[in-house]
Every structure is written in C-alpha cells, then in structure tokens.
Amino acid sequence: MEPNLKKIAAEKAVEWVEDGMTIGLGTGSTAYWAILRIAERVREGLTVRAAASSIRSEQLAREHGIPLVSLDEIDRFDLTIDGADEADDRLNLIKGGGGALLREKVLAASSDRFVVIVDESKRVRTLGAFPLPVEIVPFGSRLTLNALKALDGNPAVRMDGDRPYVTDNGNWIADCRFGTIDDPEQLSVRLNRIPGVVENGLFVGMTSAVVVGTAGGAIVLE
Numbered sequence: 572m573e574p575n576l577k578k579i580a581a582e583k584a585v586e587w588v589e590d591g592m593t594i595g596l597g598t599g600s601t602a603y604w605a606i607l608r609i610a611e612r613v614r615e616g617l618t619v620r621a622a623a624s625s626i627r628s629e630q631l632a633r634e635h636g637i638p639l640v641s642l643d644e645i646d647r648f649d650l651t652i653d654g655a656d657e658a659d660d661r662l663n664l665i666k667g668g669g670g671a672l673l674r675e676k677v678l679a680a681s682s683d684r685f686v687v688i689v690d691e692s693k694r695v696r697t698l699g700a701f702p703l704p705v706e707i708v709p710f711g712s713r714l715t716l717n718a719l720k721a722l723d724g725n726p727a728v729r730m731d732g733d734r735p736y737v738t739d740n741g742n743w744i745a746d747c748r749f750g751t752i753d754d755p756e757q758l759s760v761r762l763n764r765i766p767g768v769v770e771n772g773l774f775v776g777m778t779s780a781v782v783v784g785t786a787g788g789a790i791v792l793e
C-alpha cells in the first residue's frame with residue numbers, strides 16, 4: 572500500500588503539541604490528519620484548547636472531542652498546524668485551495684509557531700503554478716476583478732455548481748494565474764491594496780517550519 576504522505580507530515584507536526592497549549596487548527600485534507608492525531612492525544616490525556624480556521628475543521632474537531640474555545644478568548648496561539656498548496660524553499664506559501672485563506676492567515680499571524688504540513692508534491696522552487704486564491708467581497712466584484720486583471724492576474728471566480736463559491740466569511744474567491752511569482756511579498760502588498768480584496772493566499776515570512784511527508788518519513792524545513 573502507498574504510504575499516506577499527508578498523514579506522515581501531520582503526525583510529525585503533532586509531536587510538537589504540548590500540554591497546556593492553545594492550538595490553531597488548519598483546513599484541508601492534510602490538516603484533517605493533524606486534527607485526528609490531536610484528538611487521539613486528547614483521548615490519551617493531553618490538555619489543550621483549540622480554535623479552527625474553518626467551520627468544517629471546527630466541526631471535525633468537535634466531533635472528535637478536541638476542546639474548542641471562541642477566538643474571543645484567545646490572545647495568541649502557541650502553535651498552529653495547517654496545510655498549503657505550495658511551499659518554496661524560503662517557506663513562503665500559496666494557501667487557500669480549500670477557500671479558508673482569510674481565517675488561516677488570521678490564525679497564522681497570531682501564532683508563536685506556524686507549522687505547515689505538506690506532501691512532497693507541494694514543494695516548489697518558485698510559487699505560482701497553483702492558481703493564487705484571492706478572497707474578494709461580492710460587492711462590486713466586476714470592478715475588483717478588473718483590478719486583478721490589470722495586475723495580470725487572469726482571475727476566475729471560483730464556482731460551486733452554477734453559483735460563486737461562498738467562503739465562511741460570506742465572500743468569494745478569485746483564483747488568479749500570475750505565472751511565476753518572483754516577489755511574493757510585493758505581489759501580496761499590491762493585491763491587498765485593491766479595495767475589494769479582503770486577503771490573498773500568499774503567506775510570506777509567516778512560516779516557522781514546513782514538515783514534508785515523504786515515503787522515507789517526515790522532513791522538517793526550518
């Protein structure tokens with residue numbers, strides 16, 4: 572049987588969870604394995620409190636018995652564990668393939684350690700092959716999409732059947748194709764200057780470590 576690389580990465584990262592910590596829970600099929608492993612450790616006696624970056628991760632955590640608290644009760648996370656769509660060697664990321672980039676960035680920005688878990692297919696030399704998700708407000712979306720086009724982003728509104736996909740925050744996602752992103756920080760600043768843009772999926776200078784699941788085990792990049 573093929574090894575589950577997402578699970579390998581997730582379980583390595585969960586080794587860093589300690590008693591008493593406040594934990595941020597990510598979103599997606601890799602974060603899924605981290606949530607399950609944290610839940611297993613809670614059943615074994617680990618004491619943590621957690622908050623999640625999406626409604627679906629919150630539901631998963633609740634179903635599996637991880638103690639959840641409101642974000643209003645949290646000043647800092649000791650550790651947030653989340654997946655990514657791409658990670659480069661400088662630990663910059665593209666995130667938001669699952670549509671949760673805004674909440675994920677809110678958690679990451681308030682975490683002492685932001686640990687990213689990926690299978691080895693997500694490692695890239697330069698970001699940009701994966702379409703960059705940009706969360707936009709529905710109001711005036713045509714104008715916002717025009718502004719993204721003016722930046723050569725080739726935006727496409729993400730669809731859910733015949734309607735725009737709606738994020739947990741009631742917004743839309745414009746998946747953008749900029750090609751190779753040589754300066755992610757500069758692009759991120761330019762995107763967030765567009766008034767209808769809420770946040771973009773470039774995570775620059777936020778990552779403490781990337782744990783890569785490989786068939787030979789987990790590799791930690793710091």
Ligand SMILES: O=C(CO)[C@H](O)[C@H](O)COP(=O)(O)O
Nearest residue numbers: 599600601654667668669671
């Ligand atoms: O950013 C995300 C969700 O918004 C996910 O972390 C990212 O899309 C990776 O997902 P997966 O682990 O399922 O490949």
